[in-house]
Amino acid sequence: xxxxxxxxxxxxxxxxIIHWExxxxxxxxxxxxxVLLPExxxxxxxxxxxxxxxxxxxxxxxxxxxxxKGIRETNTMPQWAGSCWYYLRYIDACNGDAFVAxxxxxYWMPVDLYVGGAEHAVLHLLYSRFWHKVxxxxxxxxxxxxxxxxxxxxxxxxxxxxxxxxxxxPTDEVEEKNGKFFKKGTDIELTxxxxxxxxxxxxxxNPDDVVQKYGADSLRLYEMFMDPLDAVKPWQTKGxxxxxxxxxxxxxxxxxxxxxxx
Numbered sequence: 437x438x439x440x441x442x443x444x445x446x447x448x449x450x451x452x453i454i455h456w457e458x459x460x461x462x463x464x465x466x467x468x469x470x471v472l473l474p475e476x477x478x479x480x481x482x483x484x485x486x487x488x489x490x491x492x493x494x495x496x497x498x499x500x501x502x503x504x505k506g507i508r509e510t511n512t513m514p515q516w517a518g519s520c521w522y523y524l525r526y527i528d529a530c531n532g533d534a535f536v537a538x539x540x541x542x543y544w545m546p547v548d549l550y551v552g553g554a555e556h557a558v559l560h561l562l563y564s565r566f567w568h569k570v571x572x573x574x575x576x577x578x579x580x581x582x583x584x585x586x587x588x589x590x591x592x593x594x595x596x597x598x599x600x601x602x603x604x605x606p607t608d609e610v611e612e613k614n615g616k617f618f619k620k621g622t623d624i625e626l627t628x629x630x631x632x633x634x635x636x637x638x639x640x641x642n643p644d645d646v647v648q649k650y651g652a653d654s655l656r657l658y659e660m661f662m663d664p665l666d667a668v669k670p671w672q673t674k675g676x677x678x679x680x681x682x683x684x685x686x687x688x689x690x691x692x693x694x695x696x697x698x
Contacts, residue, residue, distance in 0.1 A: 450471045450472075450473060450489075450508075450509070450512055451509040451511060451512070451513070452464040452468070452469060452470075452471045452509075453508070453509035454498055454506045454507070454508055454509070455506055455508075455509065456500075456504055456505070456506040457504060457505045457506060458504065471508070473489070474489070474492040474494070474495035476488060476489075476491070476492060478491055482510070486510055487510040487511060487512065489508075489510040489512070490510050495508065496508050496510065516563060519560065519564075520560075520563050520564045520566075520567040521535070521564070521567050521568070521571075523547055523564075523582060524536045524541065524545070524577070524582075527540050527541060527544045527545075528540050528541075535576075538578075541577055542578045545577065545578060545579045545582065546579045546581055546582055546583060546584050547582060547583045547584065548584055548585065549584070549585050549587060550583045550585065550586050550587070551587050551589055552586065552587075552588065552589070553588060553589065553591070554588045556586070556588075557586060561583065561586065564582060564583075565581065565582060565583075568581070568582040569581075587665070587666070588666060589665050589666060590663070590665065590666050590667040590668045590669055591632050591668050591669075592632070592633055592662075592669055592670075592671050593630050593631060593632055593633070593668065593669065593670045593671065594607075594630070594631070594632075594633045594639045594640075594641060594670070594671040595607065595628055595629070595630060595639060596628075596629050596630070596631050596637040596638065596639040597610050597617055597626040597628055597629070597639075598626060598627050598629065599619070599624055599625075599626055599627075600625075600627075604636070604637055604638045604639075605619055605626055605638065606638040606639075607638065607639050607641075610626060630670060633671070641671055641673070643655065646673070646676060650676050650677070650679075650680045651680065654676050654679045654680040655676060655679075657679040658675050658676045658679045661675075661679070662675075
């Protein structure tokens with residue numbers, strides 16, 4: 437993000453700011469951008485709880501052409517900073533002079549519809565709105581609110597499996613025998629539960645695997661028939677098998693009609 441041609445953050449989250457010994461605070465010259473992080477061997481905080489960058493004295497201390505001494509800003513911004521204004525940068529991603537051209541921002545903003553989980557309302561969107569309102573107060577954007585409407589999609593549930601000790605077992609390591617579930621190659625019986633897809637539960641379905649086995653069209657059809665977008669719904673791989681059986685009908689309907697001889 438930037439004002440005019442000077443970015444407020446370098447790609448690594450460093451503020452390109454210098455504090456001079458006479459009290460002046462300035463941005464670095466354009467020719468010195470982007471400001472890159474130094475190599476550090478010690479990541480312990482500096483004296484007084486300062487950033488570890490305060491220990492990189494060679495990088496920290498600067499001198500201008502007149503001999504005036506200064507130190508670089510050592511505070512950094514977390515990656516959340518970038519995720520708070522990406523929708524503005526997408527409008528004009530190749531602009532090297534400003535974070536977005538005023539005419540493009542005025543044409544495209546605000547966002548008509550934001551589709552995201554319910555947690556977005558109290559996390560990402562909260563911070564994103566805060567940043568946007570600051571930009572609005574500074575006269576850098578034309579809208580007071582960045583998003584006109586929020587739609588919460590439903591959560592996709594999936595089967596997960598755990599042993600008697602409560603340890604989760606990845607779904608690809610589970611086999612069914614006579615209506616019961618076991619860890620493959622063992623007699624360890626597992627309990628089947630229904631929960632949201634998550635890495636911790638080891639029940640995430642990789643779309644690439646589904647496409648490779650059944651094809652992208654079958655996956656798209658299954659998703660279309662999974663209930664309304666805002667509904668909580670279970671994932672059933674067997675349902676894709678049914679959709680996969682419909683592919684010949686779709687291919688037949690798209691094929692040119694046979695030529696009939698008079």
